[in-house]
Amino acid sequence: MGSGSERTLSNEIEEDEDDLFDFDFRRPIAIVKEEAKVDMGSAQLQPGDHDKVYVAVGKNHWSMDALLWTLNNLTKPSTFVHLIHVFPEVRYIPTPLGNVPKGQVKTEMVEAYVNQVRMYRRGLLQKFLDTCSAFKVSADILLIESDLKAKAVLDLIPVLNIRKLVMGTPRSSLRNLRRGSPVAHGISKNAPDFCEVKLICEGKELVMTR
Template sequence: MDALRWAIDNLITSSSTLLFLIHVFPETRFIPYPLGRLTREKASQEQVESFMSQEREKRRTLLLKFLHACSASKVKVETILVESDSVAKAIQDLITILNIKKLVLGIDKSNARKAAVIKGNSVPELIMRSSAAEMCVVKVICQGREISMEEAMMLNSPSKSPIAQRPRKDQPVDPFACICFISKPKTNS
C-alpha cells in the first residue's frame, strides 16, 4: 500500500494517466486435502474448483483495498492478475507488452532482509538488470519512501558490506505482495 500511495502522490500527473495494479501469484500445483496436499492432476475437478474459488476470493479481497485507495484519489486504475512462479519475469514481460514507462515496486523491509540473506536476488535487482528496465524508470519503495538498490541491500543485511551482500544470479525471490506501475498515456500521432 505504501508503494501505491507513493506512486499516486509522486507520479500521477494528469487525469489521463492510467495506473495498472498487478498482482503476481504462484501457479497452483497442489490442492489442500484433509490429509495433506494433492497434485492438481490427482485432485477431483470439484476440489480444484473449490480451492481456486477460495484463492480468487482472497485475491479479490486483497486488491479491493488497493482499488479503494485509487478510487479515493480519483486515479484511473486497471488490475492485472498474473499466475507465474517468476515475479521478475512476469513483470519484465508486462513492461514490454504494455509499454510501461514508470514502474513502482513495493518492498517490505523484513521480506527484503530475508530475500538477500536466504535466497539471493530480489525482484527489483532482477528487473533492473534486465533489458526490459531500459524501457522504463524503476522506483523501489520501502516504508513509504523511495530507496536506491544499495539501500535495499543495506536493509537486507546491515552487518555485511555491499559487495558481500550481492546476491547470486541463479536464485530469484519474490518479496512482493502487489506491484503497481504506470503506462505512458497514448497519444494520437
C-alpha cells in the same frame, strides 16, 4: 473454511520479497488478465491522453507503500494506474488427508478450491482499488499466473510497453540493496532502458544505479 484452509489460501497469494525478484529466464510469461477496475471518469479522454503508471502489488504492506507513493507523486487527473499482481499456479488441493496434487482429485474439487483462492485474492486486492478510488484515480488490476514473479514482471514490460514501474521493498532489504545485491539491482538491470523503475521503502524512493 477452517483456519487450515485459510492459511493455505494465504500461502497461495503470499508475496515474498525474495520470490518477487527470483530470476529464472527459462519459462515464458503467462497470460495477463484484467481482474477488476475503478474508473473515475478519465475514460472520456482519448487513449493517448492517459499517463500510465504500473505498480506491482501483493499481500505485504510495502505494496501499499508503493501505491501511496505513486498516487502522491506520479498521478494527475489523466493518470491510469495499472496494478500488477503475480500469483502462483495452484498445484495442490487441501483435503482431510493433506495437500494432494490437483491431478489426483476430482475436477469439482479443483474448481471449488480455485474459486475460493480467486475470491480470497480478490478481497485482498480490493484495498488497492479502493485506495485509488479515494485519490480519484482510475485503476485496474492485471493478473499474471506464474511461479516466477520477477520474470513475469520483466516479460510484461515490453509486452505492454511499460514506461513507469513502481515496486515496494521492505526495510529489512535495505542493507542488501546498498551492497548491490542481485535482489535489489536485478529488476533495474534487466528492465529495458525505456522503463523507469522505482523502488519505494516506507514511503521514500530508493535511488538505484544500474
